[in-house]
Amino acid sequence: MRTTRWGMTAILALLLFGCAGIDTAPTPEARQALAPTGKLRVAFLSAPIYATKDPATGELKGIAVDLGRDLARRVGVPFEPVPYPNPPALIGGAKSGAWDVALMGINAERAMAMDFSAPYMEVEQGYLVRAGVSIATASDVDKAGIRIGVLEKSGADLYLSSTVKNAALVRIKSLAENYALLDTGKAEVIAATKTALFAGAASRPGSRVLDGRILVEPIGMGVPKGRNAAAAVYVGKFVEEAKEAGLVKSAIERAGLRGVVVAPLK
Numbered sequence: 001m002r003t004t005r006w007g008m009t010a011i012l013a014l015l016l017f018g019c020a021g022i023d024t025a026p027t028p029e030a031r032q033a034l035a036p037t038g039k040l041r042v043a044f045l046s047a048p049i050y051a052t053k054d055p056a057t058g059e060l061k062g063i064a065v066d067l068g069r070d071l072a073r074r075v076g077v078p079f080e081p082v083p084y085p086n087p088p089a090l091i092g093g094a095k096s097g098a099w100d101v102a103l104m105g106i107n108a109e110r111a112m113a114m115d116f117s118a119p120y121m122e123v124e125q126g127y128l129v130r131a132g133v134s135i136a137t138a139s140d141v142d143k144a145g146i147r148i149g150v151l152e153k154s155g156a157d158l159y160l161s162s163t164v165k166n167a168a169l170v171r172i173k174s175l176a177e178n179y180a181l182l183d184t185g186k187a188e189v190i191a192a193t194k195t196a197l198f199a200g201a202a203s204r205p206g207s208r209v210l211d212g213r214i215l216v217e218p219i220g221m222g223v224p225k226g227r228n229a230a231a232a233v234y235v236g237k238f239v240e241e242a243k244e245a246g247l248v249k250s251a252i253e254r255a256g257l258r259g260v261v262v263a264p265l266k
Helices: 002-022 028-034 063-075 087-096 155-163 175-183 194-202 229-244 247-255
Strands: 040-045 079-084 101-105 114-116 121-129 147-151 168-172 189-193 215-224 260-262
Touching (some): 040 087, 063 079, 063 101, 063 229, 063 247, 155 189, 155 215, 175 189, 175 194, 229 247, 247 260
Parallel strands (some): 040 079, 040 101
Antiparallel strands (some): 101 215, 114 215, 121 189, 121 215, 121 260
């Protein structure tokens, strides 16, 4: 009986310790480094894999809002969303001190301006073909006379810039402009996250998202380069705890994201 009681006590202690680990508060040093203005300014791109705006209320909803709000709660400060239209603008905000934490695709160029966590999710990128264009597979896209719309400095842009040999890339500044290329006949194909492409295809009869993917982009959380190291360390721990506790998975499901999976634990 004594062994059983000690066993139960140990199990309960481990459970309590595990629950506490999921909601670990930052040290005063990390709190100051993360939120020097007294609020947590969370940056992300205006795209479905991060957040969408309710057309009736104007409220932002999505995984960036869910994770950003939970991080702000743990830090003990108000949450402030800071959406950007494109990657260069967001990176510019890192250099000017306009935000504290960002959710963004991870690559070497961005890592020069940000200290990233490990990925919290992985996102498929693909192609959406305009109605009436006879492209059936991804291998048919890279041909002379084909114009591919792509968000400047996005993961798709960086990948296609080094792989496309015959088609022409048409770089734009926002996702809305990418759709406009299709709608006005200025591109035969656009490249983006498959989540965005499925949403765009739904309102464009005859358009189609091609099977397969051109790449899988890791998405992480980062802090501006030069911040106190405590900020990056805490954000990295938050991401791992959010993955392990199922917070990332539930946020993906609430947002109805397609072509998106939780990244493996670090």
